[in-house]
Amino acid sequence: MQSRSIYKVPQGKLLKITLDYDETKNVITNIRITGDFFVYPEEALEHLEKKLKNICLERKELQEQISSVISKYHIEFIGLNAESLAQGIMMCVS
Amino acid sequence: MSEQWRLLQTGYANAFANMAIDKAILVAHSNEKVPPTVRFYGWAPPAISIGYFQSLVEEIDINACHRLGVDYVRRITGGGAVFHEKELTYSIVIAESHPTIPKNILKSYARVCGAVMKGLQQLGISSEYAPINDIVTDGRKISGNAQTRKLKTVLQHGTVLMDVDVDTMFSLLKVPNEKIKDKLIADVKQRVTSIRHCLGKEVSFKQVAGAMKGGFEEEFHVDLIEGVLTDEERNLAKQFENESFSTKEWNQRR
Structure with a gap:
C-alpha cells in the first residue's frame, strides 16, 4: 500500500513523504522523504530512509528510531525535526 | 592590510555548468589550491534549480520547461x-575553520546574508535577514540562499532578484493543489520583490555585481581581487557537469 503526505513543519519547511507500508504487519516497507528543508550532511537523509524500513508505524517507535539515526550520523536538520518527520509519516496512515 | x-x-x-563550477571551487578550496572565493554569475538560458532533497517530477513541469x-x-x-532569470547569483566558498565563519550553521547563513544586505544597501535598498534562508525588504523576499558543508568547506549560494516574473515561474513549477x-500566484506576487521594483528602475547586472563586491568586502573586511578559475577547477567543473x-x-x- 502506498500513501503520501504533505506537512508544513511549524516554523520550518515543507515536508513531503511517500510511504509504502505493509498494512497487515503495520511496518514501513519503503519511504522517500522530500522537501525544501536542509540536512547536514545531505547524504545522511538516504541513510535515514534506509533505517526506517521495517520500522513499526507507531509514533513513539518512529521518533525513537529517527532520533537514534540523527545521533549516530551526527545529522543536523534545519527547517525539519524528528517530531515533524514522525508526524508526516503518521499522516500517511491516518 | x-x-x-x-x-x-x-x-x-547554463545551469549545469553553473552548479558544476560552484562544486569545483569547493573541491579546489578544500585541497587548499585556491583562496576563499566569491563568485558572481547569471543563467543563460533561464533555469530552475531544485533543492537537493526535492523531487524533480513533483516540483517541475518538465514539458513546460522544454517548451x-x-x-x-x-x-x-x-x-x-x-x-x-533576471538575477545575480553569488556563491562563496570558504573553509569551515576560517575564523570569520560561525560554526553554527544558521549563524553562518546570517553572516553571509549580511554581505548581500550590505550590497543591497549600496544600491539604496534596506533589507533584513529572515531566517531560515531569506533576505527581505519591507517584508518581501528579495534574496534566497542555500548552504552546504562538505570536505570541511562551506559553500553558500544565493540569488539577488533584479526582476521577477511570477507568472512564468508558476508556469514551470507544479503546485500541490x-x-x-x-x-x-497572487500571494507570491505580494511576498516577492526585486531591485527593479524597489528602485523603480532597471539596474544592470554589472551595477549589482559592483554593489555586491562592496557588500562582501565590507561584511568580511577583505579585499576581493578579481581572478579566474584555475585549469584544475575548469577540468573539475567539466567533469562534474x-x-x-x-x-x-x-x-x-529523487
Whole structure:
C-alpha cells in the first residue's frame, strides 16, 4: 500500500513523504522523504530512509528510531525535526 | 592590510555548468589550491534549480520547461525550487575553520546574508535577514540562499532578484493543489520583490555585481581581487557537469 503526505513543519519547511507500508504487519516497507528543508550532511537523509524500513508505524517507535539515526550520523536538520518527520509519516496512515 | 580573497565574475552560463563550477571551487578550496572565493554569475538560458532533497517530477513541469527553453538542475544544497532569470547569483566558498565563519550553521547563513544586505544597501535598498534562508525588504523576499558543508568547506549560494516574473515561474513549477493556484500566484506576487521594483528602475547586472563586491568586502573586511578559475577547477567543473549535473541520474534521483 502506498500513501503520501504533505506537512508544513511549524516554523520550518515543507515536508513531503511517500510511504509504502505493509498494512497487515503495520511496518514501513519503503519511504522517500522530500522537501525544501536542509540536512547536514545531505547524504545522511538516504541513510535515514534506509533505517526506517521495517520500522513499526507507531509514533513513539518512529521518533525513537529517527532520533537514534540523527545521533549516530551526527545529522543536523534545519527547517525539519524528528517530531515533524514522525508526524508526516503518521499522516500517511491516518 | 586586509585579507585577500578571490573574486570570480564568470558571467552567464547554463545551469549545469553553473552548479558544476560552484562544486569545483569547493573541491579546489578544500585541497587548499585556491583562496576563499566569491563568485558572481547569471543563467543563460533561464533555469530552475531544485533543492537537493526535492523531487524533480513533483516540483517541475518538465514539458513546460522544454517548451519555454528553460533548463533544470538539482543543486548540491538543500532548500526550494528557484526560477533563475533576471538575477545575480553569488556563491562563496570558504573553509569551515576560517575564523570569520560561525560554526553554527544558521549563524553562518546570517553572516553571509549580511554581505548581500550590505550590497543591497549600496544600491539604496534596506533589507533584513529572515531566517531560515531569506533576505527581505519591507517584508518581501528579495534574496534566497542555500548552504552546504562538505570536505570541511562551506559553500553558500544565493540569488539577488533584479526582476521577477511570477507568472512564468508558476508556469514551470507544479503546485500541490491546482485549485488554489491563482491564489498562490497572487500571494507570491505580494511576498516577492526585486531591485527593479524597489528602485523603480532597471539596474544592470554589472551595477549589482559592483554593489555586491562592496557588500562582501565590507561584511568580511577583505579585499576581493578579481581572478579566474584555475585549469584544475575548469577540468573539475567539466567533469562534474558531464558526470552529474547534466545527467538524468543526478537530476531525477529523487
